[in-house]
Amino acid sequence: MNTWDKRDDMVVHGTDPYNAEAPPGALADQIITPLDTFYSRNHGPVPDLDPGSWRLTVDGLVERPLTLSLEDLRSGFPELSLVATLQCAGNRRAGLVEVRDIPGEDPWGPGATSTARWSGVGLAGVLARAGLLPEAAHIAFAAPDVSRLADPAQPYGGSIPVAKAVGGDVLLAWAMNDRPLSPLHGAPLRVVVPGWIGARSVKWLQRVTAREEPSDNYFQATAYRLLPPEADPAKAGPGDGISLGPVVLNTAILSPGDGDRLRPGLTRITGYAYAGDGRTVARVDVSLDGGDSWIQADLGEQAGPWAWRHWHTTAELGEGETVIAARAWDSCGATQPDSARDVWNPKGYANTSWSRVRVTCAP
Structure with missing residues (x-):
């Protein structure tokens, strides 16, 4: 095992921040991916948050802003569990690199996909408690991990449409495969957005904000967007290309x-x-x-x-x-x-x- 309790044969694309996937054979015939095999995608240093002092803020276009502890979530909402696959938007990028070089991006293989049993509370229930206002169209998530990939550096964030957020399948999860989340996978609380790219399943969640427009965070507005082949990523700005959301086949x-x-x-x-x-x-x-x-x-x-x-x-x-x-x-x-x-x-x-x-x- 390495520092992050991952198997020794993980394919490591970076150590600071830690990014790694399992070798393909390790995923074979396992519907639920063991924790030591589950891929890890990070954009900044992994925060180590104190569960006791941690709080979740729910604000923006809501009738009743909330501040919730882990105990508030556990005792105030029904616990839900579901099996969901997370897939990095860069999964199988190595195959594209074989066509033409992609500077500055990790050559992920097929192991940037894993499946876990997630447990927590439904985002829909938390938003119902806060009372969404009619003009709320997007739900933004904010985390404390500051990434130097953004210019200027900023904490990680992203958003999903309200229709997905209140659909009943998005979790605020505190457990993975029936064990508490580890810091690497988002402890004490993370979002799990089933069927959407892993970038929207924000880890180390601290704030949920109802908005009229999608998040203006770099990783929503600029980074995770599908650009045309002739585009220069260094010159791409907010709103360029296609915003990535649901996972493609x-x-x-x-x-x-x-x-x-x-x-x-x-x-x-x-x-x-x-x-x-x-x-x-x-x-x-x-x-x-x-x-x-x-x-x-x-x-x-x-x-x-x-x-x-x-x-x-x-x-x-x-x-x-x-x-x-x-x-x-x-x-x-x-x-x-x-x-x-x-x-x-x-x-x-x-x-x-x-x-x-x-x-x-x-x-």
Whole structure:
């Protein structure tokens, strides 16, 4: 175990702040991701807050501003639990980097996706207690972790539309996999926004503010936006590009791993697939011949409407090199594009292209 109680084979993209993902094989066949395997994405130093003195402020366009302790939340609202997958917007960025370099951005693989059982209270209930005013259209979240990625440096924040906030599925969570949150994962309280990019599930939550407009925080207004291929990220300002929210359909092959050497014959192929807000994974296909033919994989259990689905199949691999490809289909009938070239963007977000691994078989 390392300083953050993560497995020793985590793929570490940075230590200050700490950013790391599990190797793909560690995620295989595990619907609930163990805490030591769950990815970590941070934009500034990890705060260590005292749960006893911590308070949550609820303000803005509300009738009754609130100041709540952890005990107030625990005793004043029903406890809720749900299984939800979190996925970094930069998940599988490494595949885009292979198309064209993306300076200044970490080359995340498919491990920036993990699933936990979250426990806490519903955001909708807290907002109902505060009394949203009719003009409230967005709910903003603020945290104390100051990031130097913003210019000037500022604490992390973001927002979601009111419709998502009051829909009944957004949690203010204090537990993860039936254990109290660790500082790395947002203790004492964090937001969990199922079906949306992980950037909106703000950790170390200190303030919830009802607003007419989306948050003007750098990480909402400027950072997590999908820019056109010709854009210069250094010159992009607030409102440029497409604001990232619901997670796009994605899949990844977890085993075998890219570059593995195998014996010829029947080989088990496994992975995950995930569709964001309001959609589910309906099918996963696997190809050994560049998409000329496909094998329909078996889908694993659906642990909840906000969770990934694992899948598996077996295929006969001959001697030599084989490129295994996978694509998913969602409940709307949408599927993934063939090439990362089709979705390349200068910040490396939302790589939804087919997942591919290259293996070599020899006796």
